[in-house]
Amino acid sequence: MGESREHLIRIKPHVVQRALIYDGIRNFFHQNNFLEVDTPVRVPVLIPERYILPVSSNGWFLSTSPEIYMKQFIAAGYGNIFQLCHCFRKGEKGENHQPEFTMLEWYRTNAGYEQIITDTEQLLFFLTKELQVSPAINYCGNKIDLTPPWPRITIREAFVKSAGWDPFVNPDYERFDIDLMEKVVPCFTPNQPTVLLDYPAALASLSRIKPECAQVAERAEIFIGGLEIANIYSELTDATEQRQRFQLELEYLKATGMDNMHMPEEFLKAIAHLPECGGIALGIDRLVMLLCNAKSINDVIAFPN
Amino acid sequence: MDIGDVSRNAKLMINGAPHNVENVNFVKPGKGRAIYHVKVRNLTNGNLSEITYHSGDKVDETNITANDMQYLYQENDSYIFMDSKSFEQYSFNEEQIGDKKYFLKEGMPVTVLLWENSPIDLNLPKAVEMKVVESETSTKTETITAQSKTAVLETGYTVGVPSFIKPGDIIRIDTRNGAYVERVTKD
Numbered sequence: 290m291g292e293s294r295e296h297l298i299r300i301k302p303h304v305v306q307r308a309l310i311y312d313g314i315r316n317f318f319h320q321n322n323f324l325e326v327d328t329p330v331r332v333p334v335l336i337p338e339r340y341i342l343p344v345s346s347n348g349w350f351l352s353t354s355p356e357i358y359m360k361q362f363i364a365a366g367y368g369n370i371f372q373l374c375h376c377f378r379k380g381e382k383g384e385n386h387q388p389e390f391t392m393l394e395w396y397r398t399n400a401g402y403e404q405i406i407t408d409t410e411q412l413l414f415f416l417t418k419e420l421q422v423s424p425a426i427n428y429c430g431n432k433i434d435l436t437p438p439w440p441r442i443t444i445r446e447a448f449v450k451s452a453g454w455d456p457f458v459n460p461d462y463e464r465f466d467i468d469l470m471e472k473v474v475p476c477f478t479p480n481q482p483t484v485l486l487d488y489p490a491a492l493a494s495l496s497r498i499k500p501e502c503a504q505v506a507e508r509a510e511i512f513i514g515g516l517e518i519a520n521i522y523s524e525l526t527d528a529t530e531q532r533q534r535f536q537l538e539l540e541y542l543k544a545t546g547m548d549n550m551h552m553p554e555e556f557l558k559a560i561a562h563l564p565e566c567g568g569i570a571l572g573i574d575r576l577v578m579l580l581c582n583a584k585s586i587n588d589v590i591a592f593p594n
Numbered sequence: 595m596d597i598g599d600v601s602r603n604a605k606l607m608i609n610g611a612p613h614n615v616e617n618v619n620f621v622k623p624g625k626g627r628a629i630y631h632v633k634v635r636n637l638t639n640g641n642l643s644e645i646t647y648h649s650g651d652k653v654d655e656t657n658i659t660a661n662d663m664q665y666l667y668q669e670n671d672s673y674i675f676m677d678s679k680s681f682e683q684y685s686f687n688e689e690q691i692g693d694k695k696y697f698l699k700e701g702m703p704v705t706v707l708l709w710e711n712s713p714i715d716l717n718l719p720k721a722v723e724m725k726v727v728e729s730e731t732s733t734k735t736e737t738i739t740a741q742s743k744t745a746v747l748e749t750g751y752t753v754g755v756p757s758f759i760k761p762g763d764i765i766r767i768d769t770r771n772g773a774y775v776e777r778v779t780k781d
Contacts, residue, residue: 340627380598383620466626494625520624
């Protein structure tokens, strides 16, 4: 107990800053007419994703992401929504990972990933004003200017430039993850956020395929100071295609011994009613790390695991 | 065991040798495979290395403990040690003990690594004090302070020493490289 008291005393400025960031986020979304919603933490079924492992809870699961419920709001006609919530992912523990972490998700109707990227630029710039700090933040020895617009680079350009191969020509997705973290991200400009976009269709997950290019998914990720901050989609609204993608994930999960994962039928029913929309999942703890100049995720969480 | 369950100080068998996990650095794209940079120390030779694992990789956990023991005595080609807590005795043969036999003195505290309750390695104190039993008389002037002659110690170990060392002196030896460090007492 002595240790956690010392930790709480040491990180108090970060806990205070986190509270101000939450206020700023709510101000931003209220000003933009987004509705704050709340979804369950303990859930009977999850979106099947091969590399996201759930924590079990008495036959159910702890939520790995609120997306499965957020999209049901959208499909029921709620319009633009946002949520701050806790998510749980088994085995994720490191400098930038905690098995329980905080996620910000928002969804905007009649929008695609480009609009959500713009929202993200606006939100972070707005937060620096709310916190009364310069938009050029200091993080781990680098000055990072959050002023929009942020540079964009496609997956193809980034991989050809930094890893020396084109994932659209050589679809090696195991090497993709490793090279992304070890070769591509370290080459991003240290003084600005980077928007990495246009993923190979096989890595579309829940995003839609570009109407004019079947190879490319309308998916983007935002990296700041080497940290993966957010994942953005033009949301897939085709329930049949979504079911086929989930089937592949479920087969992979079953083959690796995860036989308690099932097809999220309620979610797929909702997808049939989903209007055109874009959405994002943004890691709040990492955002707090950036805005507090904290090197480890444990330094911004009051009771780390 | 799954690589995801490995934490600091886990003991793993890697390429036939027991290793201690010194540090695990976890890296993962949100939707992608986890990458584990695992720093391990080989428990038989102390060497550090880094190994990269990915989601789903399996590793061999092994039951290795480091026990405080005392060196008791040599009997034929067996070297007998006693666990300071359980008082159980363990023996190393000539081959296992290797050159470390030259640095053992009765009653010396050591750390013995037990794998599945069998001794596999021995960690000596960093330095030991040994008596010189034989040393050629230096004919050169005593101003030469480099290890200019050899001395034989009570355990039969031969080491280069400065010319001023004489039989009966106690000297300190670095057990990591076997080199002379300093004279402790003069005869």
